[in-house]
Amino acid sequence: MSSKNWSALDEESMDKEMSERTIRIQGPRGASMVQVVGLLQELGIASEDVYALASGPPGSNSYDVVFKEKDKCDSFLKYLNKGARRYKDFDYEFSVFGRQIVTVKVHWLPVCTRPMVIHDIFSKFGKVVSIRNDTLKIRDFETLSGVRLVTLEVSVSEKAAIPHIVAFDCGAKALV
Structure with missing residues (x-):
């Protein structure tokens, strides 16, 4: 099986409305999707608030959380102030999608x-x-x-x- 390199995934490649309600969580080595769900729940995010939760490539320890509503995403980011949070002895960083x-x-x-x-x-x-x-x-x-x-x-x-x-x-x- 071969692979082909395509052009970069830039802003034109992304659904702007969806990206505006997406945050990225960066975990440490050893982080898992299960831990990210636990962290979200501890921070008051329920499955009803989330449209999708996706992991990045193996080893990246990054997770994208797409909220159903932009207001919920914005208020969550404001609550976090884009800071790090500790969960089960791991530190997780939160950032705006694309950053x-x-x-x-x-x-x-x-x-x-x-x-x-x-x-x-x-x-x-x-x-x-x-x-x-x-x-x-x-x-x-x-x-x-x-x-x-x-x-x-x-x-x-x-x-x-x-x-x-x-x-x-x-x-x-x-x-x-």
Whole structure:
């Protein structure tokens, strides 16, 4: 059996009305459809609210939830504030369909760089969800590593535009 690559699934390929009432849930490794249903129920979503629930390709751990009514989808997103939720020891991220949550590591910045500077840089590529410090642990020695973890909500094109190196006029660079 052979496969053929077709053109990209862009906005023209999608049912706009349906996509506007769809959210994407990104689970961790080990997530399952059963857990996603349990999470939805815990958050007050009943089967009567959902038109369809579909999983992404194997290993993607992504699930699309299509609500029957756009108002229900909008109020659910507002309730969540597009944040993460924990369910049965797993963290799940929620985003608007067509957007995804990605976390990038930013190396080489001086440790004293203010988070607002990092926010300003990455807000050009999507919505900055959070900026955290990564940790370094060597045996019983644990401290901040200087690496920043920047979580973004982005479209496919915004994700592709994130640079691997951020250069500053002073000559400093950051590896992304």
